[in-house]
Amino acid sequence: MTQLFPFTDPIAAETSPPKRFAKGDGIRVFDTGGKAYIDAVSALWCTSLGFTPDRLRCALDTQMQELAYYHSFMGRTPEITDRLAARLAARLPGALNHLFFGTSGSEAVETAAKFARYYQAARDKPEKRRFIAREGAYHGSGQMSAALTGLTYCHDGFGLPLTDVLRTGRPHHLRDAHPGESEIDFSKRRARELDDLIRREDPDTIAAFIGEPAMGAGGVILPPEGYWPEIQEVLSRHDILLIADEIICGFGRTGEWFACETYGIAPDMMTMAKQMTASVFPMSAVAMTDTVRDTIAKRAGDYGTFGHGVTYGGHPVGAAVALECLDIYEEMDLPAHVKSLEARIAAHLQDIKFLPGVLDTRCNGMLAAVEFETDGRCGPDLAKRIGQEAEHRGVFFRIIGDVLAIAPPYICTNDDIDTIMQTMSDAIREVTG
Ligand SMILES: Cc1ncc(COP(=O)(O)O)c(C=O)c1O
Known part of the structure; x- marks a missing residue:
């Protein structure tokens, strides 16, 4: 082999x-x-x-002829990538307004986790650096994204930074509800458990909570009634960021452009990939609110640069494919x-x-x-x-x-x-x- x-x-x-x-x-x-x-x-x-997909093949081919590669480091960027950012920003749900491009879903989650810590440190809260993730979650195969993942077969043998992650229950009413417990009561219990965990562990040590709006690889677990409003209320009370991992859900999967719209989620950051380019080109992005972006930008300005980025991030060929996908999705x-x-x-x-x-x-x-x-x-x-x-x-x-x-x-x-x-x-x- x-x-x-x-x-x-x-x-x-x-x-x-x-x-x-x-x-x-x-x-x-x-x-x-x-x-x-x-x-x-x-x-x-x-x-x-x-x-x-013929149209994506043509979009890819045309862009290859125009500009097959350029980066977005140090004061340059492909024009088409900037166009994609503007187009996506107009589509993003809630207060999400800014984008940072990468190449894979795992990388987007790594980036969002890094950004959460950067943001907290920039607000003079450097101790807020741990994460909360759910049992059964899948967030990727990097060091932190695998640690955030709540499936033990993704941890076995790898020595991941698991101590940076606090684990809370999955929203699986069918399997995890008490006998006779309604969906709404189960959602309230999950929120109480989250609140207890945060108080026990100290909110001043927790940067962000990450969750898939609807869980995919953990068994297609759709949130029970009232789940996301209950969870969001707890997080905002404790000043903890919410990262919505839309890598499966984003771009229509749950019947709206983004699942945050389906379930009434207002995240501080959102990861996306997969259907962004219909997966014919590896591309991902992290979306963030004005508050997250501005706080990060101010601190980066003090340092003189934002020390994060990857060679293929914001690839112009990926941008061309993603723009064509947006056209196709809008037409359908x-x-x-x-x-x-x-x-x-x-x-x-x-x-x-x-x-x-x-x-x-x-x-x-x-x-x-x-x-x-x-x-x-x-x-x-x-x-x-x-x-x-x-x-x-x-x-x-x-x-x-x-x-x-x-x-x-x-x-x-x-x-x-x-x-x-x-x-x-x-x-x-x-x-x-
Ligand atoms: C919700 C979620 N997050 C992150 C990832 C990781 O994405 P990738 O495989 O592109 O690294 C996946 C992959 O299936 C996923 O389902």
């Missing part, structure tokens, strides 16, 4: 190598044997416009388009809900999940067996413990959604007999 593969057992891969893909066509990918698969989770929740009337496909997914889930072994179905925009019983009457590893059966039938879902995640590309037709959801249904029936 010449590659060490991410999130793969390397020893198992020696005898069972990864499936190799050679071609794409719209929402389908083809393995080297020619078998076609619909990727019903947009690969890594990211290929919103499929695997062969993104929120309305996603909501119309959401209705199609939700209609199928109404039936799937009553199939054997199914514990729950949920859907917000084009982010959906079927959660299965754990060791119920249909036996162990039900989601895994159903996911494998669906793959055999030519549709990829993401298997996450007892959950099968669904996040199809936005270019799906109603017929594509029917094929995806019928395959889910058929696979469940097949496996549960």
Whole structure:
């Protein structure tokens, strides 16, 4: 094996190598044997416009001919990157107004964490440097972004800076609510637990709380009623920044341009990537409010520079692709388009809900999940067996413990959604007999 593969057992891969893909066509990918698969989770929740988006290829090609690379360091920047910043700033939710560009989601989270500490130090609160993150969260694979991640398999063996992170409960009403506890009461309890944690650990040592508006890799956990208003009230009372990690949710996934709009979140910073370029070019960004930007800028002015940046940040080719994505999303009337496909997914889930072994179905925009019983009457590893059966039938879902995640590309037709959801249904029936 010449590659060490991410999130793969390397020893198992020696005898069972990864499936190799050679071609794409719209929402389908083809393995080297020619078998076609619909990727019903947009690969890594990211290929919103499929695997062969012509317009993005043209945008990329045109920009390559104009200016294939330039940086944004020390008083220079590609004109097109500046244009993207202005266009995005006009789209950002709430008080977010400024952008800092990077190349990957993990890097955006690393950057947001660094900025949170810089901001607190610039306000003469250098002791406010720890973070709060949730169990089950996924925030990336860098040192701090992996430490913020609340999935222990991302920590094992790496010696991450875990002492910088305080952990609080995930908003999973289905699994974590007390018997008879309503969604609203559960949300209030999560907020009380957060408040207790902050008081116990000392608010003057905590820089920021980070959360995915709807959790993805932790099992598609949609926030229960009242969750985000309750959490935000606690954070603002203790003067703790809120970082919304929109790396999966951003650009339409939950049925609004950003999930902060879906759930009424007013963050101080927001990370975005993936669907920003439909993932055909690696690009990410951190958005921030005037207050965060101005506080950072003033301190950086005192130092004489802002000592942070990466070679490929704000890449002009990425900017061209992102601008074309914005055009496409606007032309498709993104929120309305996603909501119309959401209705199609939700209609199928109404039936799937009553199939054997199914514990729950949920859907917000084009982010959906079927959660299965754990060791119920249909036996162990039900989601895994159903996911494998669906793959055999030519549709990829993401298997996450007892959950099968669904996040199809936005270019799906109603017929594509029917094929995806019928395959889910058929696979469940097949496996549960
Ligand atoms: C919410 C969230 N944050 C951060 C990341 C990390 O992004 P990347 O894989 O681009 O580094 C991911 C990746 O899936 C994610 O889902």
